[in-house]
Amino acid sequence: MITVRITPGDRVLTFDRLNTVLQLLNKLGLGMTDALVARDGVLLTPDRKLRRGDELTVRVVVSRG
Amino acid sequence: MKCSRCRDLAEIALPSHHAGFCRPCFLEYFSRQVEKAVRHHRMFGRGDRILVALSGGKDSLALFRELRHQGYDATGLFVDLAIPGSSDAARAVVEGFCASLGAPLLVADMAAEGLPIPLVKAKVKRPICSVCGKVKRHYFNRTALEHGFTVLATGHNLDDEVGRLFSNVLRWDAAYLSDTGPVLPAESGFARKVKPLCRLTEYETAAYCFFRDIPHHVAACPYSGGASFTVRKQLMNGLEKESPGSKQAFYEGFLERARHAFAALEQEKGQVLAPCVECGCPTSAELCGVCRLRRQVGEGGQG
Numbered sequence: 001m002i003t004v005r006i007t008p009g010d011r012v013l014t015f016d017r018l019n020t021v022l023q024l025l026n027k028l029g030l031g032m033t034d035a036l037v038a039r040d041g042v043l044l045t046p047d048r049k050l051r052r053g054d055e056l057t058v059r060v061v062v063s064r065g
Numbered sequence: 066m067k068c069s070r071c072r073d074l075a076e077i078a079l080p081s082h083h084a085g086f087c088r089p090c091f092l093e094y095f096s097r098q099v100e101k102a103v104r105h106h107r108m109f110g111r112g113d114r115i116l117v118a119l120s121g122g123k124d125s126l127a128l129f130r131e132l133r134h135q136g137y138d139a140t141g142l143f144v145d146l147a148i149p150g151s152s153d154a155a156r157a158v159v160e161g162f163c164a165s166l167g168a169p170l171l172v173a174d175m176a177a178e179g180l181p182i183p184l185v186k187a188k189v190k191r192p193i194c195s196v197c198g199k200v201k202r203h204y205f206n207r208t209a210l211e212h213g214f215t216v217l218a219t220g221h222n223l224d225d226e227v228g229r230l231f232s233n234v235l236r237w238d239a240a241y242l243s244d245t246g247p248v249l250p251a252e253s254g255f256a257r258k259v260k261p262l263c264r265l266t267e268y269e270t271a272a273y274c275f276f277r278d279i280p281h282h283v284a285a286c287p288y289s290g291g292a293s294f295t296v297r298k299q300l301m302n303g304l305e306k307e308s309p310g311s312k313q314a315f316y317e318g319f320l321e322r323a324r325h326a327f328a329a330l331e332q333e334k335g336q337v338l339a340p341c342v343e344c345g346c347p348t349s350a351e352l353c354g355v356c357r358l359r360r361q362v363g364e365g366g367q368g
């Protein structure tokens with residue numbers, strides 16, 4: 001299982017199967033440059049593979065206006 | 066993905082530039098983009114005293130951090146709007162951040178000026194954000210002039226600029242189009258205004274804040290409509306996805322090939338400005354808009 005914390009808003013979602021960061025962004029309806037995806041304080045590019053047990057943070061960057 | 070510069074593992078992909086960067090190379094890239102904007106648009110030099118408007122949001126903090134990092138003489142300015150639940154939080158972020166950089170900070174306090182925004186909102190019928198924006202711009206400019214700063218810098222990024230340009234084009238708003246751009250030259254009574262992040266996107270600024278550990282989340286203003294993807298932004302982002310680089314091209318193309326036409330148009334029917342009798346800021350009336358507003362809001366004082 002992969003745990004994803006989404007900010008702002010602090011929602012937590014879990015996913016059973018996710019292979020890449022790109023898949024995660026697609027599932028969340030986000031484009032490649034709409035959010036920063038981090039694992040252990042390091043940013044992950046969309047091609048990076050995810051692993052079972054990963055805890056990720058997604059910081060949505062698009063602001064109002 | 067590998068870093069386009071050093072072949073290390075990339076932390077960030079930038080489709081608009083067909084590039085990816087590791088952390089140190091991205092920070093280098095970010096600095097270069099700021100340098101390029103400053104140089105290309107002749108924003109300021111080493112001799113200038115720069116006042117940076119800090120809202121507490123990520124963009125202005127990132128700009129301030131980077132200008133200090135590049136060794137510029139930059140001072141922060143926070144306009145405390147006295148909005149419950151947001152101004153105090155924003156002020157704490159800004160004060161903490163400036164202290165951590167050992168950087169000077171000026172604060173313009175709207176409660177002390179008789180213009181706390183909640184009171185303004187109660188007394189004025191116009192949409193509060195347009196009035197509030199006017200008050201902020203007034204104090205940015207006034208503080209810059211009163212304290213002898215030669216340049217006033219704001220954290221507007223490429224997405225802000227493209228969004229504004231796009232909506233002004235849709236309305237063919239000649240007055241706004243004439244002063245769209247990363248530099249507004251100093252005029253009598255107005256400090257020069259610059260936007261050194263105009264080559265960097267919201268995404269790039271956010272990544273910079275992540276890498277630099279800049280605080281990124283401040284309580285939103287209760288009067289804002291809340292975060293939303295606007296249709297305009299979706300359109301521009303869709304276009305950017307289809308053809309990477311189109312935002313930048315749209316913006317730079319306007320600056321190079323169209324802006325002067327609108328500027329000429331505005332110059333023809335330009336108004337004559339004279340100093341406000343009360344505060345000295347330039348205005349087309351006797352009393353400037355903000356001084357009129359202060360009277361309207363009334364006895365307010367420490368309100």
Ligand code: SF4
Pocket residue numbers: 146182193194195197198286287288289290
């Ligand atoms: S959202 Fe709040 S702070 Fe921003 S312009 Fe509107 S009233 Fe002012």
Ligand SMILES: [Zn+2]
Pocket residue numbers: 068069070071072073086087088089090091
């Ligand atoms: Zn690198």
Ligand SMILES: [Zn+2]
Pocket residue numbers: 341342343344345346352353354355356357
């Ligand atoms: Zn005035």
